[in-house]
Amino acid sequence: MVDADQTFVIVGGGLAGAKAAETLRAEGFTGRVILICDERDHPYERPPLSKGYLLGKEERESVFVHEPAWYAAHDIELHLGQTVDAIDRSAKTVRFGDDGTAVRYDKLLLATGAEPRRLDIPGTDLAGVHHLRRLAHAERLKHVLTNLGRDNGHLVIAGAGWIGLEVAAAAREYGAEVTVVHSGPTPLHSVLGPELGQLFAELHREHGVRFHFGARLTEITGQDGMVLAARTDDGEEHPAHDVLAAIGAAPRTHLAEAAGLEIADPAHGGGIVVDERLRTSDPDIHAAGDVVSFPHALFDTRLRVEHWANALNGGPAAARAMLGHDVTYDRVPYFFSDQYDLGMEYSGWAPPGSYDQVVIRGDAGKREFVAFWVKENRVLAGMNVNVWNVTDTIQRLIRGRARVNTEHLADPHIPLEDLAP
Incomplete structure (x- = not known):
């Protein structure tokens, strides 16, 4: 039986962590709930970052999971801009913040999410090289796209996955010139296969996007710290004022690895290994969202799902499991996209x-x-x-x-x- 003397700690201030905190209170948990976020912004949802907010059709305030006052009103101890340095499983503590504050937990939830994969090529230190994962990235990119559209500038996007295509659509709506370089034969090949991937290629070509398939960026050239062009491994060079790296995301497992938790094989997406109750190899530590590799009986395999619905549903499921409820997390993966x-x-x-x-x-x-x-x-x-x-x-x-x-x-x-x- 869970009582008021217990402390539940949530590491990660994205949608999964925020919805887990909400669920704990909704289910009647009266103990301490500590939510530690490494961003200074309150927990927010990520889909608008490449959709409505990036296009200027949604206000900044619309992306947040809860109003800022909600956390204090529900007695959630929210620590913004704080990084967790270590988990001590034997002492059941997490250490975080500049002063190394240690707090003891009865149950711990890791909702550390994922981070953009980086281009390992010369030129990525130039000012015009971007990623899109965080609200600050979207704010910067919105400003960049506005300028590119005004000046008829060129954006080169590495990767034709969902983020790459949604930004391509946004850039064209701003009026920027767009070239997408993708190693596969069609956009979204690893998700949709060639049959439907071709449909998205045609959609974007109709809106003026140029594709360069079967190639990878090998160098970003520049002058005085600014981007001038992007080169590919087949000898092509594309003019560019800015470059977006949209080559996928890697689960943020370093904290779990350092604590000795089981991690899935990178060949299968990596992630923190959990069971159907979203428990890690330590029964007092759960995990949810982009960072987890969970067993899905319907597909007879482990899945790591980097989409909004997984965070939306996984956080509450983990919270209920932490409370001792009988939970089986087997949601059918779901995602959505808007392009033009x-x-x-x-x-x-x-x-x-x-x-x-x-x-x-x-x-x-x-x-x-x-x-x-x-x-x-x-x-x-x-x-x-x-x-x-x-x-x-x-x-x-x-x-x-x-x-x-x-x-x-x-x-x-x-x-x-x-x-x-």
Whole structure:
């Protein structure tokens, strides 16, 4: 039984950590809740950083999980701009802050998130090289895109994943020239495969984005500290005033590693290894959000999911598990994206090689359709593009694991609900 004498510490001030703190209070926990954030901003959500906020369509205040006064009102001890240096598992303490403050915990939640992967090439110290992960990054990038649009400047983006494409769309809306360099054959190849990746290439080309596939940046050249061009491993050189590195994110596991917690193989995404209750190899330490590698029975594998919904749902699940509730974290992975006039939602997990066909329901040419990744007539994943209110049905199809008639799946005249268990 949890009582008022206990102390729960949360390391990480993103969405997962903030929602975990909220859930602890909502579930009636009356002990100390300490939330330690290494940023000076209050906990915020990340999707607007490459979407509405970056485009200037959402105010800065809209990104925050709670109003600043909420934390004190709910007796959450919030420490902003504080870095945790170490976890002592035997003493059950965490050490943080400039003065090395140590606080004892009864339960500890690691929600340390992920950080942008860096380009390991000459020229990354130039002033015009950017990443996008934090609110400060988005604020700086918004200013950069405004100037590029005004001056007809060039932005080179390394990577055609979700962040790279969303920033490309934002940059074109500002009026900047954009070149995307990507090592794969199509955008989003590792997520959508070639079938749907090509659709996003066509979308961006229609809006003036240039792609350079099958190549990697090898050098960023400059003068007087400013970017002039970006070179690739096949000898091409692209003019650039700014460069965005959007080559993925790495889980921030250093604190967990130093504490001796089990870490997943980097070949499988890395991350802190947790069980279905989001417990680490230490039963008094849980983890949630981008940093965790969790077992998913539906897909018979471990997953590390770097998306908003995983933080939104994982933080509360971990909080309930810390309170002793019976928890099984097995949410179907979900994410969404907005690019120009295309809005989409994706549910499931179907990397290239895991499926045997892609079934399209609707008109892909008009970009109003639902795509299904199918193996042996079972739906592994679904993506709705400019078609709404179907996510719950798609997720039921995935969870049900029932065999479906693919001709019926493709037929928009047959209600999708009729195919879901």
